[in-house]
Amino acid sequence: MTNAEPMINLGCHGPARLLAGVREYGRLDRWAQQKVYGEPQPLPLPDLIDLAEQVRLGGRGGAGFPFARKLAAVAKSAGRRRLPSVVVVNGTEGEPAACKDKMLLSMVPHLVLDGALLAAGALRASRLVIAIADDGFAEESLLDALDERRDIALPTRVMLVPHRFLSGEAGALVRGINGEAHIPPGKKVRASDTGVQGLPTLVSNAETYAQLAVAAAIGPWDYTALGTEDEPGTVLLTVTGAARRPGVIETPTGTPLKEILRVCGAPTGQGVLTGGYHGTWITPEAAGQAEISRRGFEDVGGSLGAGIIVPLPDDTCALGEVARVMHYLAAESAGQCGPCRLGMPEMARLLNGILGGGTSPEAVRAVTAAMRGRGACSHPDGSSRFVLSALDVFDEDVAAHLYHRGCGRPVRGVLPVPDAPDEAGAGQLSVDWSSCDGHGLCAHILPELIRLDDNGFPAIPNGAVPSWLEAQARRAVDMCPAMALRLGAPGH
CATH class of the missing domain: 3.10.20.600 (Ubiquitin-like (UB roll))
Known part of the structure; x- marks a missing residue:
């Protein structure tokens, strides 16, 4: 049995529900789980749907879709097609800034399993699949929990998926489980109709199943005693x-x-x-x-x-942080549609242009307007929302870059971006000013990163060259008539 705990701070502001017992026991093994929450009792499908409706349980993975409706849709599809169903726990958490699902699987894995098994029992599912990222954070705890529950009759599989931003998208996850490329399918496919191996599939994230287990353990009256009327708990x-x-x-x-x-x-x-x-x-x-x-x-x-x-925080360049994330999001796209293949890289280029003072924010807004609703998945629209809100909230920072040659703050990398293109790219551009004659060819070849100042000399923003601009950057270096443009390691 593992005693390892995740290297993150855990806390409660108010009564503990999902974290009940963690302060006392640390990671809850099977014995501690039963002591805190009791032994879960199976619920027939109508009763489980009714429970989810009474507590107004919405998905906790991002979209907030009502869990009762999702459960009913899977049951209806399985009944209509006379097929067994599959239950999938989405613990991939591809968002770089999130770790709540990893924490749940690390500290209270049995709570997640209880909720998933409640759903699987009500649906009479043929199997349970638990998908987690391949970073090793929660795997040991989950495998130990399953080892403690060898009495589970339901075939259960733990699947490791690539730690990428789109890994947790439901369609990408189903494709990955089916042995296909782990990317969104490129067209709208409901997992409740055609999911794992073509079977009706219930896909929800780890917190959603944990919340379901808590609701079943304490009942709808106590569950709704906390929180707001519309979104209790x-x-x-x-x-x-x-x-x-x-x-x-x-x-x-x-x-x-x-x-x-x-x-x-x-x-x-x-x-x-x-x-x-x-x-x-x-x-x-x-x-x-x-x-x-x-x-x-x-x-x-x-x-x-x-x-x-x-x-x-106040000591980092807000626009630089946003551009850094946008480079990452552009690289993380599946590249299956125009908005992903063309629009998102263009947004990243334009943000770099604003950083350099040569691009108007309206150019970014025009690209996002052209992309809206046209993506094969939600990635382009979600990324656009992130960028557009940043242009509004950080309007003073945008103005500083456009009219005052920068905000004066470095990009500290506050927003987590694992293996970001701008961090794993070709290096950083620099100019040997003793050789530069102001030919301006570099700005023509690489307008995304280089603009010319009032005297015709190149102005280059700080930061590494994104990998998707590496070929153009090397071409600009090679074609510099004065051999003044350099491409080296960041900070050199």
């Missing part, structure tokens, strides 16, 4: 960024966001990212008014999404 938040005490915190819905930021030692700084890289930025003033729920965030222009909260 608690929610898990991953708080990072400017927080002095970053981590995962559980709190009832309706809690003021400023209270959570205070508990985590997080000033609002320049603004707060809500909902992750498909979410939206809100101003410090909006953060002071927001209440934690889907409706509460929407009222101030934010997004609860997967429960990601990232306040941006």
Whole structure:
């Protein structure tokens, strides 16, 4: 049995539901799980659907789709087609700024399993698949939990998936389980109709199943005693960024966001990212008014999404942080449609242009307008939402780059971006000013990164060259008539 715990801070602001027992026991093994939550009792499908409706359980992976409707859709499809169903636990958590599902699988794996087995039993599912990222964070705990539950009659498989942004998209996940390329299918396919091996499939994230297990353990009356009337219960938040005490915190819905930021030692700084890289930025003033729920965030222009909260500190370049993430998102696309293959790289290029002072924000808005609703999956629209909200919230930073040659702050890499193209690219451009004669050819070859100043000499933004611009950057270096343009390691 493993005693390892994740290297993150855990906390509760209010009564603990999902984290009940963690302070006392640490990771809950099977014995501790039963002591805290009791032995789960199977529920017939109508009763489980009724329970999910009474507690208004929405998916906690980002979209918030009503779990009862999803459960009913799978049951209806399986009955109509006379096929068995499959239950999938989505614990992949491809969002770089999130770790709540990893925490659940690490600390309370039996709670997630209880919820998944409740759903599988009600649906009379033929198998259970638990998908987690291949970073090793939660795998040992989950395998230990399954080893403790050898009495599970349902065939159960743990699947490791690539740690990529789109790995958790339902269509990509189903394709990966089926042995196909782990990318979205390129067209709308409902897993409830055609999922794993073509069978009706229930796909929900780890927190959703854990919430279902809590509701079954304490009943709808006690469950709805916390939180708001429309969105009762608690929610898990991953708080990072400017927080002095970053981590995962559980709190009832309706809690003021400023209270959570205070508990985590997080000033609002320049603004707060809500909902992750498909979410939206809100101003410090909006953060002071927001209440934690889907409706509460929407009222101030934010997004609860997967429960990601990232306040941006004052000592980093806001626009540079956004551009850095956009490079990553463009590289993470499946490249199956025009918005992903052309639009998202163009957005990244244009953000670089704003950083260099040579591109108007309206050019970015025009690209996002052309992309809207045309993607094969939600990635282009979600990324556009992230960028457009940043242009609004950080308008002063945008103006500083356009009219004052920069904001004067470095890009500190506050927003987590694993293996980002701009960090894993070809290196950083520099100019040997003793040789440069101001021919301007480099700006013609590489307009995404190089512009000419008022005297006709190249102005190059700080930061590494994204991998998708590497070929053009090397061409610009090779064609410089004065051999003054260099491409080397960042910082050199």
